[in-house]
Amino acid sequence: MRMQQVFRVCNSCRHILQRKLIQPLPQVSQALSYTTEPTRYTVSYEDFKYVQDMLPPSRIPEPPTHGSYPTPSGWVAPSEKAPDLPYFISRTKFHVLPIVEKEKPRDQPVTVVFYIDGDIWALEKELKELIRPYVEFDPATRVHEVTRSITLKGHHAEVIEKFLYAKGF
Amino acid sequence: MKLCSRKFVSPARFLLQSIQNRNSHVNSEDFIPPNLVMAKINPLLHNVTIQEVPKISDKILVSRHCVEKVPKHKNAISVWLDNLMHARPQYNSVVQLHPVLFDAHPRMDILHSVVRWQQEYREVDYSWSRTRAEIGRGKKKPWHKRDWKSKTWSSNSPLWMKGGISQGPRGPRASFYELNPNTLLDGLLIALSIKHIQNDLIIIESAQISQDMPNFDEYLENRNLSETSMLLVHAENENISYLEQLVEDSKFFNILPLYGLNVCSILKHDKLVLSRYMLDELEHKVLWHKTRYPWLGSPHNFYLDMPGQDNAQSVDTDNPEPIGETGHM
Numbered sequence: 306m307r308m309q310q311v312f313r314v315c316n317s318c319r320h321i322l323q324r325k326l327i328q329p330l331p332q333v334s335q336a337l338s339y340t341t342e343p344t345r346y347t348v349s350y351e352d353f354k355y356v357q358d359m360l361p362p363s364r365i366p367e368p369p370t371h372g373s374y375p376t377p378s379g380w381v382a383p384s385e386k387a388p389d390l391p392y393f394i395s396r397t398k399f400h401v402l403p404i405v406e407k408e409k410p411r412d413q414p415v416t417v418v419f420y421i422d423g424d425i426w427a428l429e430k431e432l433k434e435l436i437r438p439y440v441e442f443d444p445a446t447r448v449h450e451v452t453r454s455i456t457l458k459g460h461h462a463e464v465i466e467k468f469l470y471a472k473g474f
Numbered sequence: 475m476k477l478c479s480r481k482f483v484s485p486a487r488f489l490l491q492s493i494q495n496r497n498s499h500v501n502s503e504d505f506i507p508p509n510l511v512m513a514k515i516n517p518l519l520h521n522v523t524i525q526e527v528p529k530i531s532d533k534i535l536v537s538r539h540c541v542e543k544v545p546k547h548k549n550a551i552s553v554w555l556d557n558l559m560h561a562r563p564q565y566n567s568v569v570q571l572h573p574v575l576f577d578a579h580p581r582m583d584i585l586h587s588v589v590r591w592q593q594e595y596r597e598v599d600y601s602w603s604r605t606r607a608e609i610g611r612g613k614k615k616p617w618h619k620r621d622w623k624s625k626t627w628s629s630n631s632p633l634w635m636k637g638g639i640s641q642g643p644r645g646p647r648a649s650f651y652e653l654n655p656n657t658l659l660d661g662l663l664i665a666l667s668i669k670h671i672q673n674d675l676i677i678i679e680s681a682q683i684s685q686d687m688p689n690f691d692e693y694l695e696n697r698n699l700s701e702t703s704m705l706l707v708h709a710e711n712e713n714i715s716y717l718e719q720l721v722e723d724s725k726f727f728n729i730l731p732l733y734g735l736n737v738c739s740i741l742k743h744d745k746l747v748l749s750r751y752m753l754d755e756l757e758h759k760v761l762w763h764k765t766r767y768p769w770l771g772s773p774h775n776f777y778l779d780m781p782g783q784d785n786a787q788s789v790d791t792d793n794p795e796p797i798g799e800t801g802h803m
Contacts, residue, residue, distance in 0.1 A: 363766050363777050386546065393547040398765050422547060422579075453579060 368400050375470070384473035392423035394474045402469055404462045416461045419454035429455050435468055436461050525698070528565050530554065537567040541754050542761040548573035551670065555750065557679040558717075561688040562696050569677045569750060572757050574764065576670040578663040585668075585737065588661030591653045592738045599647045606630040606638030659763055665740040676747045681708035681729070683716055690720055702726065705743035707735055709752035732756060733782065755781070 374381045380401075387393055397403050403420040421428060429448050436444045436457060445458035457465075483491070530552045540550050550570040556563055604610075609630040616626045632640040669675045687693075694700050703726045708714055710731055721727045730739065732752045740746055759781045773780055 360778070361767065361770060363779050364762060365765050365767055383546075395545060395547065451581065451583070 365398055365400075381470040388473045390423075390427075390472065392421055392425065392428045394418070394428075394469060395420045395422070396474075402466055402474065404465055404469075406460045406462050414458075414460045416457045416459065416465065417454055418457070418465060419452065421453045421455065425450060425453065425455065432457060432465065432468075435464060439464065527554065530568055534565075535567045536570055538569040538750055538753065540570050540572045541757050542572060542574075544573060548577060551576050553670075553675065553677055555677055555679060558681070558683050558693070559679075559687055561692055569753070571670070571677075571753070572761070575663055575757060575760055576667050576675075578660070578667040580664055580667060580671075581660065584657055584660050585664050587653065588658055588737045589741065591651070591658075592736060594649050595651060597649045599643065599649065601643040602645045603639040603642030605640065605642075606632060609636075609638050655763075659760065661737050662735065662740075663760065665737045666746075669740060669746045674745050676704075676745055677750060677753075678706075678747055679750055681706060681712045681714050681717055681749045683720075685716065687716075687720075699745065702744040703742070704728070704745045704747050705730060705739055706747040706749070707732060707752060708749040709755060712749060712751060 368380075368382065371382070383396055383400075394403060397420070403418060405417045405419075407415045407417060409415050418428075418432070425448050429446055432455060433444045433446055436459070439461060440459060447456040448454075449456065536552070537555055544550050551573060552568045552570055554563070554565055555567045555569045606628065607630075611630055613628060616629050617623055630637045632638055666675075691700070706717075706727065706729050708729065708731060710733070714729060718729060721729065728739075728743065732755060735756075762779075762781050
C-alpha cells in the first residue's frame with residue numbers, strides 16, 4: 306500500500322517537474338554572448354590622413370615659376386601682362402597653348418588654333434605668312450568667328466607654338 | 475492752261491531729291507525708328523523721360539571686388555549698386571563682376587541647345603494608339619469567299635475604318651536626354667552675359683529688407699520698372715520673409731535662390747536682379763568647375779571641396795569626434 310502511495314506521489318512530482326521543464330530557459334548573461342548582443346565599435350579618424358594623401362586634387366594648380374624658359378619639355382610660361390596686339394589667345398585650363406592637330410577623314414591633316422579674342426583676321430593674316438614656306442600651294446585657312454578658332458591645312462603645331470611663345474601668349 | 479504747276483526735274487535729280495528726303499530725318503536728334511521696341515516702353519506711345527545713368531569713374535567706391543582671378547586680357551566689369559531700401563537710385567557705390575561670368579562669348583547655338591534641353595528633357599508623350607490586336611473586336615472573318623467583295627481576313631486591319639493603327643504612337647515615350655555639363659554651364663554664362671550687355675542686370679545690396687522699406691510701386695516707378703518682369707536671385711542665408719510677403723501676389727516679380735538659377739528663367743524675365751551676397755558664391759562655383767580636373771568618377775563623395783555639396787559625407791578632421799567613442803550598430 307505504502308509503495309503504491311509513494312509511486313503515486315513520485316508520478317505526480319514527475320509531471321510537475323516535467324511541466325516546469327517545458328517553460329523557457331533563463332537568459333544567458335550579456336557579457337558572454339555575442340550573438341544576441343549588438344556589436345560594439347569605436348570611431349577614430351587617426352588614419353584618415355593616409356586616405357587624404359591618396360585623394361586627387363580637384364582644382365588644377367598654377368604652374369610653379371621656373372628659373373629659365375623654355376623648360377626641358379619645351380613649355381614656356383605666358384607673359385604676366387597681355388601683349389599689345391589686336392588679338393589675344395588665352396591658354397587652356399591646363400596652361401597649355403590652344404593648338405590641336407587633327408586628322409580629318411580622307412587624308413586631311415589639319416591644325417586648329419582656338420580661344421582667340423579680338424581681331425581674328427589679323428591673326429589669320431600673320432599665321433598665313435608664317436606657314437607659307439612650309440606649304441606647297443597657297444596656305445589654306447578658315448576663320449570661324451562663332452567658335453573663335455582658325456583652322457589651317459596641314460600639321461603646323463610646332464611652328465605656330467614657337468610663334469605664339471615668342472609673342473608672349 | 476497749266477496742266478501741272480511743277481517744274482520739270484530731270485530723272486537723276488528727282489532720284490537724288492527723293493533719297494535726300496527719305497533720309498533727312500535720320501540726322502535729327504529726335505528721330506526714333508517706328509519699329510523700335512524697348513522693354514515694354516514704346517517712346518512713341520508712352521511719354522517717358524529716360525533717366526540718364528551717370529558714368530562710372532575711377533573715384534567711386536567699389537564695394538565688392540572679384541573673388542577669383544580675372545583673365546589678363548579682360549577687366550572686371552563695374553556696375554552700379556542699387557538698394558531695395560532707397561526710393562530713388564543713389565549712384566554711390568559700384569560692384570565688380572567677373573568677366574568669365576558676365577562677358578562670355580555669346581554663342582547662340584549653345585544657348586539654343588540649353589533652352590531646348592530644359593524644355594524637352596522633362597516631357598513624356600503619353601499618346602498610345604491601338605494596334606489591330608488590341609482593338610478588341612475578335613478575329614472573326616467578316617465575309618468568306620464567293621461574295622462579290624474584296625478579300626478580308628479581319629475587320630481590325632489598318633486598312634479598315636475603326637481598325638488598328640499600324641505605326642502609331644506606342645505608349646509613354648520619354649524625351650529625356652542629357653547635355654554635356656560644360657555646355658550647360660556655358661549656356662548659363664551666356665545668358666548672364668546677354669543680360670549685362672542689354673542693360674537688364676540690376677545688382678542690389680541685399681534681398682533682406684525690413685518694414686521701413688519705401689512704397690514698392692514708387693520704387694519701381696522711379697526706375698521705369700512698373701511693368702517689367704523681374705527675377706530676383708538671392709543667397710541661401712538671406713532672410714527674404716518680408717520680401718516674400720510684399721511680392722506674393724505680384725505677377726511681375728519672382729524670387730529664386732541661387733541653386734535654382736537656370737537659362738529659361740533668366741531669358742523669360744525682362745530684368746535680372748542679383749543680390750550682392752550671392753555673387754561670391756556664384757563666382758566661386760563657376761570658376762571651380764572651369765578650372766577643375768576632369769572627373770575620375772562621378773563626383774559623389776571624394777571631391778570634398780566641391781562647392782554646393784551639402785549632402786556629401788564630409789569628414790571634419792579639424793574637429794573630429796572624440797577617439798574611443800563607443801556606439802552600437
